[in-house]
Amino acid sequence: MDSMKSTPSTQTMKTQSTGLHGQIAGKTRLCTVGKSGSGLTYLGYDIVELAEHCEFEEVAYLLLNGELPNASQLNAFQEKLMALRELPESLCRILETLPADSHPMGVMRTGVSALGDLEPELNFSQQKEVAYRLLAVLPAICVYWYRFSHDGVRVPTQTSEPTIGGHFLAMLNDEGISDLHRKVMHSSLILYAEHEFNASTFTARVCASTLSDMHSCVSAAIGALKGPLHGGANEAAMDMIEQWNSPDEAEAGILSMLERKEKIMGFGHAVYRESDPRNAVIKKWSQSLAEEVGDTVLYPISERCEAVMWREKKLFCNADFFHASAYHFMGIPTKLFTPIFVMSRITGWAAHVFEQRADNRIIRPSADYIGPEARSLVPLTQRTH
Numbered sequence: 197m198d199s200m201k202s203t204p205s206t207q208t209m210k211t212q213s214t215g216l217h218g219q220i221a222g223k224t225r226l227c228t229v230g231k232s233g234s235g236l237t238y239l240g241y242d243i244v245e246l247a248e249h250c251e252f253e254e255v256a257y258l259l260l261n262g263e264l265p266n267a268s269q270l271n272a273f274q275e276k277l278m279a280l281r282e283l284p285e286s287l288c289r290i291l292e293t294l295p296a297d298s299h300p301m302g303v304m305r306t307g308v309s310a311l312g313d314l315e316p317e318l319n320f321s322q323q324k325e326v327a328y329r330l331l332a333v334l335p336a337i338c339v340y341w342y343r344f345s346h347d348g349v350r351v352p353t354q355t356s357e358p359t360i361g362g363h364f365l366a367m368l369n370d371e372g373i374s375d376l377h378r379k380v381m382h383s384s385l386i387l388y389a390e391h392e393f394n395a396s397t398f399t400a401r402v403c404a405s406t407l408s409d410m411h412s413c414v415s416a417a418i419g420a421l422k423g424p425l426h427g428g429a430n431e432a433a434m435d436m437i438e439q440w441n442s443p444d445e446a447e448a449g450i451l452s453m454l455e456r457k458e459k460i461m462g463f464g465h466a467v468y469r470e471s472d473p474r475n476a477v478i479k480k481w482s483q484s485l486a487e488e489v490g491d492t493v494l495y496p497i498s499e500r501c502e503a504v505m506w507r508e509k510k511l512f513c514n515a516d517f518f519h520a521s522a523y524h525f526m527g528i529p530t531k532l533f534t535p536i537f538v539m540s541r542i543t544g545w546a547a548h549v550f551e552q553r554a555d556n557r558i559i560r561p562s563a564d565y566i567g568p569e570a571r572s573l574v575p576l577t578q579r580t581h
């Protein structure tokens with residue numbers, strides 16, 4: 197093995213063990229991460245501007261159609277999505293069989309997968325319709341299962357709320373939505389909609405490159421997003437901050453976690469080096485929501501975590517950290533945080549599937565072999581180990 201250390205193939209192997217970070221794995225016109233303006237753009241538009249001025253449906257339309265809609269296009273798009281919200285009866289029955297302690301991301305994956313059999317994408321000319329259907333139906337997949345398994349209620353999957361974020365909250369809470377909550381949901385869904393070749397999007401593209409169907413690509417992506425190093429970080433951040441009662445307790449807690457070399461969820465990023473542009477936007481909303489609910493604990497704790505992590509490790513909050521307190525202040529159960537990410541990122545995933553299909557070659561990298569030398573087969577009866 198020593199002689200292998202200096203070979204070119206082991207140098208490549210070292211690169212591969214860094215998770216392909218920094219390597220160009222394809223082209224996209226959808227998004228830049230860490231390159232210009234605030235550091236994150238969708239089809240040339242700065243994320244901060246989009247989050248400040250747009251409704252989520254405008255950004256969904258942008259990603260799925262390549263341009264922002266005008267007012268009548270937006271109206272027609274929202275009406276179309278509203279008409280596509282109902283769950284098929286058979287999907288309701290499937291969701292009813294999933295236990296209350298299922299992982300909600302597993303429920304989302306199962307819902308999308310089942311829909312792929314109930315309403316298959318028969319050819320790629322249907323891809324946009326399929327993407328619209330998924331965008332419209334994902335909040336209901338999540339909340340129908342949640343309310344049935346936790347409250348014993350078969351919640352109606354149609355509401356009068358015209359927006360996706362409002363519709364999700366209305367199904368969850370059986371009540372009207374405040375303007376503040378509607379706005380926060382727009383911003384949050386916009387921030388999560390797209391992020392270049394992140395793990396789940398790359399998974400979707402790999403699946404698309406085999407010419408598989410949209411539901412398979414999205415199910416695969418949900419599986420990748422489920423992991424705590426990717427989409428699960430907002431839930432993990434919530435579990436962490438709610439165990440503390442004061443900023444001082446939080447500071448002591450963070451310091452001892454760092455001493456034990458534990459990862460602090462909601463901090464750091466594989467591409468951004470100094471800040472995540474999504475953080476300032478969601479942090480501002482978290483502060484407004486804290487004022488709305490009269491919080492004097494969780495928001496100050498979150499701010500202290502941010503300060504300590506920067507002071508100790510020069511690590512900054514990523515998009516997930518202040519999402520934890522923001523969602524909590526809106527009364528969203530922690531286990532539904534990551535499914536909201538799915539309701540948003542479906543737009544980016546679908547747009548990447550369109551892009552992959554439009555210029556496809558199967559994605560099939562190679563590996564550096566690090567296994568045993570070639571050896572002779574010993575017949576079964578002669579194997580002594």
Ligand SMILES: CC(C)(COP(=O)(O)OP(=O)(O)OC[C@H]1O[C@@H](n2cnc3c(N)ncnc32)[C@H](O)[C@@H]1OP(=O)(O)O)[C@@H](O)C(=O)NCCC(=O)NCCS
Nearest residue numbers: 424425426429458459460461462463464465466514515516
């Ligand atoms: C996002 C993440 C996976 C990126 O990983 P990465 O690209 O390997 O991170 P970096 O190369 O910047 O890490 C540099 C150093 O900081 C440490 N570090 C990075 N994020 C950290 C965190 N959240 N808590 C503690 N230490 C962290 C790493 O362990 C590494 O230390 P080392 O050099 O002693 O090994 C990583 O920051 C992480 O696990 N964060 C927590 C999970 C999270 O919030 N995910 C959501 C991402 S949007």
